[in-house]
Amino acid sequence: MRGLLTIGEAAARLGIATSALRFYEDRGLIVSTRTSGGQRRYARDVLRRVSFIRAAQQVGLPLREIKSSLAQLPPERAPSKEEWEQFAESWRPRLSEQIRLLEAMRDRLGNCIGCGCQSLDSCDIFNPGDKAADDGPGARYLVADVAS
């Protein structure tokens, strides 16, 4: 039956190891049905879900968070356009934020090169503590504050 993939087929299509699929399933990020003999069979939908998992990892999210994000989608069935839309929308802020962070990094790097600082030691932009100490311990310029 086309429509169900073995773990090997799914892994090959995704370019990842079968062990990773079992791991994701174990962690509840994907689901499978089983043959009478106990082997996994994945709906095609799993390909998209796993693609998202890998994409989300690039953004720096841990599987725990990816899982809760994926919880918006129906576990088995392919998502409707509305479900998909809502899912995608929920991702935009994350992506935009990360892009903003990287652009800031790139731009400050560039600015610092050209900003005419006489001494890099006293450059406001790249010396996190020296001037930022006013903001109290933990003030940083280049490093985003992440939840502890």
Added chain:
Amino acid sequence: MRGLLTIGEAAARLGIATSALRFYEDRGLIVSTRTSGGQRRYARDVLRRVSFIRAAQQVGLPLREIKSSLAQLPPERAPSKEEWEQFAESWRPRLSEQIRLLEAMRDRLGNCIGCGCQSLDSCDIFNPGDKAADDGPGARYLVADVAS
């Protein structure tokens, strides 16, 4: 003597734990001098280096690579403008690439919402394997190929 920081002072300014600084030093990413009693004293320069370490981690680089990147800078002395310039320049491709990746992700997410796919199952953009299977196992759309 102003100019040398205790590990606690440096950690407070950077907003990280002292154990992290010892860890970075152990790994050779930063250096310190020692007091007669054996306590670490950090030159102010360490603040910038550690800021970079944290920034680079946001980009997704492992410490091993960050270390080799930092090797371009003088270990103790503050870098000259030229040294800094070269260092910063070496970072741009990394940053640009990561930004490009995230933008692609964001845009494809958007495209898929509006692309009029009748069925998400057959959407070229988000179904990595279905059409991309022509490219052989491992072809993916959303996931960047990273060095194994």
Added chain:
DNA sequence: GTAATAGTTCAAGTTATGTTGAAGTCAAGT
């Protein structure tokens, strides 16, 4: 000079994300 605070090393523990290996079972082709 002494107490409190902050520092030292070293080993072991933690979380995240998987991979690897052993021992055995299923599915498919001939």
Added chain:
DNA sequence: ACTTGACTTCAACATAACTTGAACTATTAC
């Protein structure tokens, strides 16, 4: 029916990046 390759579980290992704890020492404030 039998062989082969793909699958199963479960436990252990791997690596990164730190943190924690124990036992001890330095520095600083009074």
